[in-house]
Amino acid sequence: MPSSDQSIGRHAIALVVDNEAGVLARVAGLFSGRGYNIESLTVAEVSPDHDVSRITIVTTGTPMVVEQIKAQLERLVPVQKVTDLSVHGPHLERELALVKVAGSGEKRVEALRLADAFRARVIDTTTKSFIFELTGTPEKIDAFVDLMRELGLVEVARTGVAAIIRGAEKL
Structure with a gap:
């Protein structure tokens, strides 16, 4: 069956x-x-x-x-x-993303506020844009990118998932 x-x-x-x-x-x-x-x-x-x-x-x-x-x-x-x-069994997954957002005024302030909430770091800034560096689960990165779409998302570069078994066991 x-x-x-x-x-x-x-x-x-x-x-x-x-x-x-x-x-x-x-x-x-x-x-x-x-x-x-x-x-x-x-x-x-x-x-x-x-x-x-x-x-x-x-x-x-x-x-x-x-x-x-x-x-x-x-x-x-x-x-x-x-x-x-x-x-x-239990394992950890992480991904790195670089997220470029362009905007001014309130959208710029909101992008910075959300980046702080997601623990994203500003790694480059101009008067018109930011590039954020963010690590986390793929779901966390997806959520951050979705929020940035409304605030002026320009481009996203992602590493792909790195995963490892929890505990002392070796793959």
Whole structure:
């Protein structure tokens, strides 16, 4: 009998991979070749000798689709480990955003007030604009960006999700 929970869910999947040319292209190609969407993707070297990288991918799908994605990722030769952080247990997710807002008068004052409430830092300012730096969950960043739209949002640059398991356990 099929699983009763076939709802589409958001999943943060962490990969430990060999740091070699073409690995990211192979991982991204796996997603695009099968029609899976990548909502966020981050990658960086994580070992002192520069031979291992960590890739964090945020995607959505039914439990069956996510299991297929994980199984296919595990079969890629440069992939050492695949962990679905969303089902593994408690984990933290953070993202960095740079948000440019232009405006004057009350809109400028309101943008500064909201930035303070969201703990966003002003990292650049002119007489006509601000650039805010904000870290937090993707939901927090979405909420800040939505509020800035009404106040003169010009541009947004986001890093994508970085995620890690809570506690002493190593990925």
